[in-house]
Amino acid sequence: MNISKAQCSRYFSQLLEMEYIVSVNGGNLRKVSYKIDYWDNYQAIREKIKRHLTSQLEALKNRQI
Secondary structure, three states: OOOOHHHHHHHHHHHHHOOOEEEOOOOOOOOOOEEEOOOOOHHHHHHHHHHHHHHHHHHHHHHHO
């Protein structure tokens, strides 16, 4: 990516502050691992859609009985 170590560190700090990523191991200064924690809220949207569809299916099942 051709960016300096300092600039890379600033980018990671900003992503941590915005809670887009989380530090996985955090203790080792030589090797730091990160995990993406926020994917434009796709996971939450998928869960909301799944709950809504499930409730609609349950409502249909209850009507047929």
